[in-house]
Amino acid sequence: MKSTKSDKTFIIRLEKEDKIIESLTTFCKDNNIKAGYFTGLGACESALLAHYSLETKKYSEKNLKEPLEIIHLNGNISEMNNEPYLHVHIAVSNDKMQVFGGHLKEAVIGPTCEIFLTPLEKTLNRKPDEEIGLNLLDI
Amino acid sequence: MKSTKSDKTFIIRLEKEDKIIESLTTFCKDNNIKAGYFTGLGACESALLAHYSLETKKYSEKNLKEPLEIIHLNGNISEMNNEPYLHVHIAVSNDKMQVFGGHLKEAVIGPTCEIFLTPLEKTLNRKPDEEIGLNLLDI
Amino acid sequence: MKSTKSDKTFIIRLEKEDKIIESLTTFCKDNNIKAGYFTGLGACESALLAHYSLETKKYSEKNLKEPLEIIHLNGNISEMNNEPYLHVHIAVSNDKMQVFGGHLKEAVIGPTCEIFLTPLEKTLNRKPDEEIGLNLLDI
Numbered sequence: 001m002k003s004t005k006s007d008k009t010f011i012i013r014l015e016k017e018d019k020i021i022e023s024l025t026t027f028c029k030d031n032n033i034k035a036g037y038f039t040g041l042g043a044c045e046s047a048l049l050a051h052y053s054l055e056t057k058k059y060s061e062k063n064l065k066e067p068l069e070i071i072h073l074n075g076n077i078s079e080m081n082n083e084p085y086l087h088v089h090i091a092v093s094n095d096k097m098q099v100f101g102g103h104l105k106e107a108v109i110g111p112t113c114e115i116f117l118t119p120l121e122k123t124l125n126r127k128p129d130e131e132i133g134l135n136l137l138d139i
Numbered sequence: 140m141k142s143t144k145s146d147k148t149f150i151i152r153l154e155k156e157d158k159i160i161e162s163l164t165t166f167c168k169d170n171n172i173k174a175g176y177f178t179g180l181g182a183c184e185s186a187l188l189a190h191y192s193l194e195t196k197k198y199s200e201k202n203l204k205e206p207l208e209i210i211h212l213n214g215n216i217s218e219m220n221n222e223p224y225l226h227v228h229i230a231v232s233n234d235k236m237q238v239f240g241g242h243l244k245e246a247v248i249g250p251t252c253e254i255f256l257t258p259l260e261k262t263l264n265r266k267p268d269e270e271i272g273l274n275l276l277d278i
Numbered sequence: 279m280k281s282t283k284s285d286k287t288f289i290i291r292l293e294k295e296d297k298i299i300e301s302l303t304t305f306c307k308d309n310n311i312k313a314g315y316f317t318g319l320g321a322c323e324s325a326l327l328a329h330y331s332l333e334t335k336k337y338s339e340k341n342l343k344e345p346l347e348i349i350h351l352n353g354n355i356s357e358m359n360n361e362p363y364l365h366v367h368i369a370v371s372n373d374k375m376q377v378f379g380g381h382l383k384e385a386v387i388g389p390t391c392e393i394f395l396t397p398l399e400k401t402l403n404r405k406p407d408e409e410i411g412l413n414l415l416d417i
Contacts, residue, residue: 004417006313006400007286008146013415035145037178037255039315041352041367043330051208051234052182054249062236069329071367071379072230072352074180074211076253087253089180089210091230091238091350091369093379095329097340099369101210101232110332111410114354114365116315122145132250137152139143147285174284176317176394190347190373191321193388201375211369213319213350215392226392228319228349230369230377240349240371261284271389276291278282 001027014042014113020073021086021106024115028077028084033117035124040073042113047092049102057133064100067110068092071099077117078124080135085126140166153181153252159212160225160245163254167216167223172256174263179212181252186231188241196272203239206249207231210238216256217263219274224265279305292320292391298351299364299384302393306355306362311395313402318351320391325370327380335411342378345388346370349377355395356402358413363404 001023003012010031014023024038047068050059075088091101126135140162142151149170153162163177186207189198214227230240265274279301281290288309292301302316325346328337353366369379404413 002415002417004400004402006398006402009396009398011313011398011400011402011415011417013417016410035150039178039317039352041354041365043332049232049236051206051232051236052250053206053234054182055206060234064236067329067331067333069367069380071369072211072350074178076180076255087180089208091210091377091379093327093329095331095338097327097329097342097378097380099230099238099377099379100236101230101238102208102236111330111412112414114415116354118148120145120148120150122143122150124143124145124150132155134250136251137141137150137253139141139150139152174289178317188371188375190345190371190375191389192345192373193321194345199373203375211350213317215319215394226319228347230349238369238377239375240369240377241347241375257287259284259287259289261282261289263282263284263289271294273389275390276280276289276392278280278289278291 010117012115014109016109018109019106024086025084033077033119034079035120035122036077036118038075038115038117040113040115042070043110044068044070044107045110047107048105050105051102066094068094078126078137080126149256151254153248155248157248158245163225164223172216172258173218174261175216175256175258177214177254177256179252179254181209182249183207183209183246184249186246187244189244190241205233207233209252217265219265288395290393292387294387296387297384302364303362311355311397312357313400314355314395314397316353316393316395318391318393320348321388322346322348322385323388325385326383328383329380344372346372348391356404358404
Protein backbone atom coordinates (compact mmCIF):
# COMPACT_ATOMS: atom_id res chain seq x y z
CA MET A 1 0.00 0.00 0.00
CA LYS A 2 1.37 3.39 -1.04
CA SER A 3 -0.19 6.78 -0.33
CA THR A 4 0.20 10.50 -0.75
CA LYS A 5 -1.92 13.54 0.05
CA SER A 6 -3.07 16.57 -1.92
CA ASP A 7 -5.33 19.27 -0.51
CA LYS A 8 -7.35 17.26 2.03
CA THR A 9 -7.55 14.17 -0.15
CA PHE A 10 -5.56 10.99 0.40
CA ILE A 11 -4.55 9.13 -2.75
CA ILE A 12 -3.92 5.46 -2.01
CA ARG A 13 -2.57 2.73 -4.26
CA LEU A 14 -3.14 -0.85 -3.18
CA GLU A 15 -0.77 -3.44 -4.58
CA LYS A 16 -1.00 -7.08 -5.68
CA GLU A 17 -2.14 -9.33 -2.81
CA ASP A 18 -3.23 -6.40 -0.61
CA LYS A 19 -6.64 -6.95 1.00
CA ILE A 20 -8.93 -3.95 0.58
CA ILE A 21 -10.77 -3.87 3.93
CA GLU A 22 -7.72 -4.87 5.95
CA SER A 23 -5.45 -2.34 4.22
CA LEU A 24 -7.85 0.59 4.45
CA THR A 25 -8.65 -0.15 8.09
CA THR A 26 -4.93 -0.02 8.87
CA PHE A 27 -4.64 3.18 6.83
CA CYS A 28 -7.41 4.86 8.84
CA LYS A 29 -5.81 3.81 12.15
CA ASP A 30 -2.37 5.01 11.07
CA ASN A 31 -3.70 8.36 9.86
CA ASN A 32 -6.20 8.87 12.69
CA ILE A 33 -9.17 9.10 10.31
CA LYS A 34 -12.45 8.84 12.22
CA ALA A 35 -14.86 9.77 9.44
CA GLY A 36 -14.86 10.10 5.68
CA TYR A 37 -15.66 8.46 2.42
CA PHE A 38 -13.79 7.11 -0.57
CA THR A 39 -14.10 6.04 -4.16
CA GLY A 40 -11.83 3.68 -6.04
CA LEU A 41 -11.20 1.64 -9.17
CA GLY A 42 -8.76 -1.07 -10.18
CA ALA A 43 -8.79 -4.84 -10.40
CA CYS A 44 -8.88 -7.75 -8.00
CA GLU A 45 -8.16 -11.48 -7.99
CA SER A 46 -11.07 -12.39 -5.77
CA ALA A 47 -13.95 -10.75 -3.92
CA LEU A 48 -16.25 -11.96 -1.18
CA LEU A 49 -19.62 -10.25 -1.71
CA ALA A 50 -22.60 -10.30 0.61
CA HIS A 51 -26.32 -9.52 0.52
CA TYR A 52 -28.31 -8.71 3.65
CA SER A 53 -31.76 -10.06 4.43
CA LEU A 54 -33.85 -8.05 6.90
CA GLU A 55 -36.04 -11.13 7.32
CA THR A 56 -33.30 -13.48 8.52
CA LYS A 57 -30.96 -10.68 9.74
CA LYS A 58 -28.16 -12.55 8.03
CA TYR A 59 -25.87 -11.99 5.05
CA SER A 60 -25.75 -14.50 2.21
CA GLU A 61 -22.39 -14.62 0.44
CA LYS A 62 -20.83 -15.18 -2.96
CA ASN A 63 -17.11 -15.75 -3.31
CA LEU A 64 -15.84 -14.72 -6.74
CA LYS A 65 -12.45 -16.17 -7.60
CA GLU A 66 -11.32 -14.86 -10.97
CA PRO A 67 -9.68 -11.73 -12.38
CA LEU A 68 -12.20 -8.91 -11.93
CA GLU A 69 -12.16 -5.25 -12.83
CA ILE A 70 -13.19 -3.10 -9.88
CA ILE A 71 -15.77 -0.86 -11.50
CA HIS A 72 -16.42 0.98 -8.28
CA LEU A 73 -15.18 0.71 -4.75
CA ASN A 74 -17.68 2.77 -2.74
CA GLY A 75 -17.11 3.18 0.97
CA ASN A 76 -17.44 5.24 4.08
CA ILE A 77 -15.52 5.46 7.35
CA SER A 78 -16.86 5.75 10.88
CA GLU A 79 -15.91 4.37 14.29
CA MET A 80 -17.27 1.73 16.64
CA ASN A 81 -15.66 0.99 20.01
CA ASN A 82 -12.94 3.50 19.10
CA GLU A 83 -11.86 1.41 16.12
CA PRO A 84 -12.23 2.34 12.43
CA TYR A 85 -15.39 0.85 10.91
CA LEU A 86 -15.49 0.62 7.13
CA HIS A 87 -18.77 0.17 5.28
CA VAL A 88 -17.97 -0.73 1.70
CA HIS A 89 -19.96 -1.78 -1.35
CA ILE A 90 -18.38 -2.85 -4.61
CA ALA A 91 -19.18 -3.53 -8.25
CA VAL A 92 -16.84 -5.84 -10.17
CA SER A 93 -16.86 -7.21 -13.72
CA ASN A 94 -15.56 -10.44 -15.26
CA ASP A 95 -14.06 -10.97 -18.70
CA LYS A 96 -17.55 -11.02 -20.26
CA MET A 97 -18.01 -7.49 -18.76
CA GLN A 98 -20.83 -8.90 -16.61
CA VAL A 99 -21.16 -7.03 -13.34
CA PHE A 100 -21.60 -8.48 -9.86
CA GLY A 101 -21.99 -6.41 -6.74
CA GLY A 102 -22.74 -6.37 -3.06
CA HIS A 103 -21.58 -5.51 0.40
CA LEU A 104 -17.82 -6.10 0.39
CA LYS A 105 -16.53 -8.50 3.04
CA GLU A 106 -13.02 -8.63 1.57
CA ALA A 107 -11.20 -8.61 -1.75
CA VAL A 108 -7.63 -9.37 -2.80
CA ILE A 109 -6.06 -6.88 -5.20
CA GLY A 110 -4.75 -7.99 -8.59
CA PRO A 111 -2.83 -5.43 -10.71
CA THR A 112 -3.70 -2.27 -8.76
CA CYS A 113 -6.39 -0.30 -6.93
CA GLU A 114 -6.49 3.51 -6.92
CA ILE A 115 -8.45 5.12 -4.12
CA PHE A 116 -9.31 8.77 -3.44
CA LEU A 117 -10.29 9.20 0.23
CA THR A 118 -11.86 12.34 1.67
CA PRO A 119 -11.44 12.53 5.47
CA LEU A 120 -13.94 14.52 7.55
CA GLU A 121 -13.20 16.37 10.80
CA LYS A 122 -16.17 15.03 12.71
CA THR A 123 -16.13 11.69 14.49
CA LEU A 124 -18.90 9.47 13.11
CA ASN A 125 -20.02 6.63 15.33
CA ARG A 126 -22.04 3.49 14.81
CA LYS A 127 -24.28 1.61 17.16
CA PRO A 128 -26.14 -1.67 16.84
CA ASP A 129 -29.83 -1.45 15.92
CA GLU A 130 -31.76 -4.47 17.15
CA GLU A 131 -34.72 -4.15 14.80
CA ILE A 132 -32.49 -3.80 11.71
CA GLY A 133 -29.78 -6.18 12.92
CA LEU A 134 -26.94 -3.96 11.71
CA ASN A 135 -24.60 -1.30 13.09
CA LEU A 136 -26.15 1.97 11.89
CA LEU A 137 -24.61 5.44 11.72
CA ASP A 138 -25.38 7.14 15.04
CA ILE A 139 -26.56 10.51 13.72
CA MET B 140 -34.12 10.69 7.74
CA LYS B 141 -31.27 11.78 10.01
CA SER B 142 -28.41 14.08 9.10
CA THR B 143 -25.32 15.82 10.36
CA LYS B 144 -22.60 17.97 8.82
CA SER B 145 -18.81 17.91 8.85
CA ASP B 146 -16.62 20.35 6.96
CA LYS B 147 -18.90 21.20 4.02
CA THR B 148 -20.25 17.67 3.65
CA PHE B 149 -23.72 16.56 4.73
CA ILE B 150 -23.94 13.00 6.05
CA ILE B 151 -27.48 11.65 5.67
CA ARG B 152 -28.97 8.40 6.90
CA LEU B 153 -32.23 7.30 5.34
CA GLU B 154 -34.36 4.92 7.36
CA LYS B 155 -36.67 1.99 6.62
CA GLU B 156 -39.58 3.04 4.36
CA ASP B 157 -37.98 6.40 3.43
CA LYS B 158 -38.18 7.14 -0.28
CA ILE B 159 -34.83 8.24 -1.71
CA ILE B 160 -35.86 10.92 -4.24
CA GLU B 161 -38.65 12.31 -2.04
CA SER B 162 -36.43 12.45 1.06
CA LEU B 163 -33.43 14.03 -0.63
CA THR B 164 -35.61 16.60 -2.43
CA THR B 165 -37.04 17.62 0.95
CA PHE B 166 -33.53 17.71 2.39
CA CYS B 167 -32.32 20.07 -0.35
CA LYS B 168 -35.31 22.38 0.15
CA ASP B 169 -34.88 22.43 3.92
CA ASN B 170 -31.15 23.15 3.67
CA ASN B 171 -31.38 25.58 0.74
CA ILE B 172 -29.08 23.47 -1.45
CA LYS B 173 -29.21 24.65 -5.06
CA ALA B 174 -26.33 22.62 -6.48
CA GLY B 175 -24.19 19.68 -5.52
CA TYR B 176 -23.63 15.99 -5.85
CA PHE B 177 -23.81 12.93 -3.66
CA THR B 178 -22.77 9.32 -3.33
CA GLY B 179 -24.45 6.65 -1.25
CA LEU B 180 -24.72 3.00 -0.35
CA GLY B 181 -27.15 0.87 1.63
CA ALA B 182 -30.09 -1.39 0.85
CA CYS B 183 -33.63 -0.98 -0.45
CA GLU B 184 -36.86 -2.94 -0.57
CA SER B 185 -37.81 -1.86 -4.05
CA ALA B 186 -36.50 0.34 -6.85
CA LEU B 187 -38.16 1.77 -9.95
CA LEU B 188 -35.46 1.98 -12.64
CA ALA B 189 -35.74 3.64 -16.03
CA HIS B 190 -33.91 3.67 -19.36
CA TYR B 191 -34.20 6.55 -21.82
CA SER B 192 -34.61 6.18 -25.56
CA LEU B 193 -33.58 9.15 -27.69
CA GLU B 194 -35.60 7.63 -30.54
CA THR B 195 -38.95 7.58 -28.73
CA LYS B 196 -38.00 10.31 -26.21
CA LYS B 197 -39.52 8.10 -23.53
CA TYR B 198 -38.30 6.12 -20.54
CA SER B 199 -38.95 2.40 -20.29
CA GLU B 200 -39.21 1.12 -16.72
CA LYS B 201 -38.45 -1.88 -14.55
CA ASN B 202 -39.88 -2.16 -11.06
CA LEU B 203 -37.72 -4.34 -8.83
CA LYS B 204 -39.53 -5.57 -5.73
CA GLU B 205 -37.13 -7.55 -3.57
CA PRO B 206 -34.39 -6.89 -1.02
CA LEU B 207 -31.56 -5.17 -2.90
CA GLU B 208 -28.16 -3.91 -1.86
CA ILE B 209 -27.59 -0.35 -3.08
CA ILE B 210 -24.15 -0.70 -4.67
CA HIS B 211 -24.09 2.93 -5.64
CA LEU B 212 -26.46 5.84 -5.37
CA ASN B 213 -25.03 8.42 -7.77
CA GLY B 214 -26.73 11.78 -8.01
CA ASN B 215 -26.52 15.47 -8.63
CA ILE B 216 -28.57 18.47 -7.55
CA SER B 217 -29.69 21.46 -9.59
CA GLU B 218 -32.79 23.61 -9.80
CA MET B 219 -35.67 24.02 -12.21
CA ASN B 220 -38.47 26.56 -11.66
CA ASN B 221 -36.83 27.39 -8.32
CA GLU B 222 -37.36 23.87 -7.04
CA PRO B 223 -34.64 21.27 -6.32
CA TYR B 224 -34.12 18.93 -9.25
CA LEU B 225 -32.38 15.63 -8.50
CA HIS B 226 -30.80 13.58 -11.26
CA VAL B 227 -29.99 10.16 -9.84
CA HIS B 228 -28.68 6.89 -11.24
CA ILE B 229 -28.42 3.72 -9.19
CA ALA B 230 -26.89 0.25 -9.23
CA VAL B 231 -28.52 -2.42 -7.06
CA SER B 232 -27.86 -6.13 -6.53
CA ASN B 233 -30.09 -9.06 -5.62
CA ASP B 234 -29.25 -12.09 -3.47
CA LYS B 235 -27.42 -13.71 -6.41
CA MET B 236 -25.19 -10.57 -6.47
CA GLN B 237 -26.54 -9.79 -9.96
CA VAL B 238 -26.55 -6.06 -10.63
CA PHE B 239 -29.33 -4.00 -12.20
CA GLY B 240 -29.10 -0.31 -12.87
CA GLY B 241 -30.69 2.71 -14.44
CA HIS B 242 -32.08 6.16 -14.00
CA LEU B 243 -33.71 6.14 -10.56
CA LYS B 244 -37.37 7.15 -10.48
CA GLU B 245 -37.83 6.16 -6.83
CA ALA B 246 -36.74 3.54 -4.31
CA VAL B 247 -37.92 2.56 -0.85
CA ILE B 248 -35.20 2.06 1.75
CA GLY B 249 -34.80 -1.24 3.57
CA PRO B 250 -32.26 -1.44 6.42
CA THR B 251 -30.41 1.84 5.81
CA CYS B 252 -28.91 4.20 3.27
CA GLU B 253 -25.78 6.29 3.99
CA ILE B 254 -25.28 9.34 1.80
CA PHE B 255 -22.40 11.83 1.60
CA LEU B 256 -23.60 15.03 -0.08
CA THR B 257 -21.29 17.83 -1.24
CA PRO B 258 -23.17 21.11 -1.71
CA LEU B 259 -21.84 23.73 -4.13
CA GLU B 260 -22.20 27.51 -3.81
CA LYS B 261 -23.32 28.12 -7.36
CA THR B 262 -26.93 27.78 -8.48
CA LEU B 263 -27.16 25.18 -11.24
CA ASN B 264 -30.23 25.39 -13.46
CA ARG B 265 -31.86 23.05 -15.93
CA LYS B 266 -33.86 23.77 -19.01
CA PRO B 267 -35.78 21.56 -21.39
CA ASP B 268 -34.00 20.61 -24.63
CA GLU B 269 -36.46 19.82 -27.41
CA GLU B 270 -34.11 17.79 -29.57
CA ILE B 271 -32.98 15.61 -26.65
CA GLY B 272 -36.35 15.52 -24.88
CA LEU B 273 -34.82 15.98 -21.42
CA ASN B 274 -34.08 18.79 -18.98
CA LEU B 275 -30.36 19.45 -19.45
CA LEU B 276 -27.95 21.34 -17.19
CA ASP B 277 -27.99 24.97 -18.35
CA ILE B 278 -24.24 25.60 -18.43
CA MET C 279 -18.78 20.07 -24.12
CA LYS C 280 -19.91 22.82 -21.72
CA SER C 281 -18.48 23.55 -18.30
CA THR C 282 -18.67 25.82 -15.30
CA LYS C 283 -17.00 25.95 -11.90
CA SER C 284 -18.24 26.25 -8.34
CA ASP C 285 -16.00 26.20 -5.28
CA LYS C 286 -13.13 24.02 -6.55
CA THR C 287 -15.39 21.69 -8.51
CA PHE C 288 -15.75 21.67 -12.29
CA ILE C 289 -19.22 20.79 -13.59
CA ILE C 290 -19.02 19.45 -17.12
CA ARG C 291 -21.80 18.58 -19.53
CA LEU C 292 -20.89 16.40 -22.48
CA GLU C 293 -23.16 16.58 -25.49
CA LYS C 294 -24.46 14.17 -28.14
CA GLU C 295 -21.58 12.63 -30.13
CA ASP C 296 -18.90 13.82 -27.66
CA LYS C 297 -16.38 11.12 -26.80
CA ILE C 298 -15.80 10.81 -23.06
CA ILE C 299 -12.06 10.10 -22.87
CA GLU C 300 -11.17 12.44 -25.73
CA SER C 301 -13.31 15.30 -24.34
CA LEU C 302 -12.09 15.00 -20.76
CA THR C 303 -8.46 14.73 -21.83
CA THR C 304 -8.87 17.98 -23.78
CA PHE C 305 -10.61 19.52 -20.77
CA CYS C 306 -7.69 18.65 -18.48
CA LYS C 307 -5.17 20.07 -20.93
CA ASP C 308 -7.14 23.28 -21.41
CA ASN C 309 -7.59 23.77 -17.67
CA ASN C 310 -4.10 22.65 -16.67
CA ILE C 311 -5.41 19.86 -14.42
CA LYS C 312 -2.60 17.49 -13.44
CA ALA C 313 -4.42 15.44 -10.80
CA GLY C 314 -7.94 14.81 -9.63
CA TYR C 315 -10.94 12.55 -9.81
CA PHE C 316 -14.45 12.68 -11.17
CA THR C 317 -17.85 11.07 -11.04
CA GLY C 318 -20.54 11.21 -13.69
CA LEU C 319 -23.86 9.93 -14.94
CA GLY C 320 -25.80 10.20 -18.17
CA ALA C 321 -26.33 8.07 -21.25
CA CYS C 322 -24.27 6.92 -24.21
CA GLU C 323 -24.80 5.46 -27.67
CA SER C 324 -21.88 3.08 -27.49
CA ALA C 325 -19.10 2.06 -25.13
CA LEU C 326 -15.88 0.12 -25.64
CA LEU C 327 -15.20 -1.78 -22.42
CA ALA C 328 -12.09 -3.72 -21.51
CA HIS C 329 -10.95 -6.33 -18.98
CA TYR C 330 -7.30 -6.82 -18.04
CA SER C 331 -5.60 -10.17 -17.63
CA LEU C 332 -2.46 -10.23 -15.50
CA GLU C 333 -1.63 -13.61 -17.07
CA THR C 334 -1.55 -12.41 -20.68
CA LYS C 335 -0.89 -8.74 -19.80
CA LYS C 336 -3.56 -7.84 -22.36
CA TYR C 337 -7.00 -6.34 -22.34
CA SER C 338 -9.95 -8.21 -23.80
CA GLU C 339 -12.69 -5.96 -25.17
CA LYS C 340 -16.43 -5.73 -25.62
CA ASN C 341 -17.97 -3.11 -27.86
CA LEU C 342 -21.52 -2.27 -26.81
CA LYS C 343 -23.52 -0.49 -29.52
CA GLU C 344 -26.93 0.41 -28.20
CA PRO C 345 -28.51 3.13 -26.08
CA LEU C 346 -27.08 2.75 -22.58
CA GLU C 347 -27.62 4.60 -19.33
CA ILE C 348 -24.32 5.58 -17.73
CA ILE C 349 -24.86 4.36 -14.18
CA HIS C 350 -21.46 5.54 -13.10
CA LEU C 351 -18.51 7.16 -14.80
CA ASN C 352 -15.66 6.70 -12.31
CA GLY C 353 -12.31 8.19 -13.14
CA ASN C 354 -9.07 9.72 -12.00
CA ILE C 355 -6.56 12.09 -13.56
CA SER C 356 -2.78 11.92 -13.49
CA GLU C 357 0.04 12.67 -15.93
CA MET C 358 2.48 10.64 -17.99
CA ASN C 359 5.11 12.26 -20.22
CA ASN C 360 3.61 15.64 -19.28
CA GLU C 361 0.28 14.72 -20.84
CA PRO C 362 -3.02 14.14 -19.00
CA TYR C 363 -3.62 10.44 -18.31
CA LEU C 364 -7.19 9.41 -17.56
CA HIS C 365 -7.95 6.12 -15.84
CA VAL C 366 -11.67 5.51 -16.15
CA HIS C 367 -14.03 2.66 -15.28
CA ILE C 368 -17.70 2.66 -16.20
CA ALA C 369 -20.96 0.84 -15.48
CA VAL C 370 -23.70 1.07 -18.11
CA SER C 371 -27.17 -0.47 -18.40
CA ASN C 372 -29.31 -1.50 -21.36
CA ASP C 373 -33.10 -1.33 -21.75
CA LYS C 374 -33.49 -4.49 -19.65
CA MET C 375 -31.61 -2.63 -16.86
CA GLN C 376 -28.81 -5.22 -17.12
CA VAL C 377 -25.46 -3.75 -16.19
CA PHE C 378 -22.16 -4.16 -18.00
CA GLY C 379 -18.91 -2.68 -16.83
CA GLY C 380 -15.20 -2.45 -17.31
CA HIS C 381 -12.19 -0.33 -17.99
CA LEU C 382 -13.42 2.39 -20.37
CA LYS C 383 -11.50 2.69 -23.62
CA GLU C 384 -13.98 5.15 -25.14
CA ALA C 385 -17.71 5.91 -25.26
CA VAL C 386 -19.87 8.15 -27.42
CA ILE C 387 -22.41 10.27 -25.56
CA GLY C 388 -26.12 10.02 -26.33
CA PRO C 389 -28.50 12.49 -24.66
CA THR C 390 -26.12 13.94 -22.05
CA CYS C 391 -23.39 13.24 -19.51
CA GLU C 392 -23.03 15.25 -16.29
CA ILE C 393 -19.63 15.15 -14.63
CA PHE C 394 -18.41 16.60 -11.33
CA LEU C 395 -14.61 16.84 -11.37
CA THR C 396 -12.48 17.60 -8.30
CA PRO C 397 -9.01 18.84 -9.27
CA LEU C 398 -6.08 18.39 -6.87
CA GLU C 399 -3.09 20.69 -6.47
CA LYS C 400 -0.47 17.97 -6.56
CA THR C 401 0.94 16.55 -9.78
CA LEU C 402 0.29 12.80 -9.90
CA ASN C 403 2.50 10.82 -12.22
CA ARG C 404 2.35 7.33 -13.68
CA LYS C 405 5.10 5.01 -14.70
CA PRO C 406 5.11 1.64 -16.42
CA ASP C 407 5.40 -1.41 -14.16
CA GLU C 408 6.91 -4.38 -16.01
CA GLU C 409 5.64 -7.09 -13.70
CA ILE C 410 2.06 -5.76 -13.79
CA GLY C 411 2.15 -4.61 -17.42
CA LEU C 412 0.31 -1.35 -16.71
CA ASN C 413 1.13 2.27 -15.99
CA LEU C 414 0.76 2.57 -12.22
CA LEU C 415 0.40 5.68 -10.05
CA ASP C 416 3.92 6.70 -9.03
CA ILE C 417 3.32 7.29 -5.33
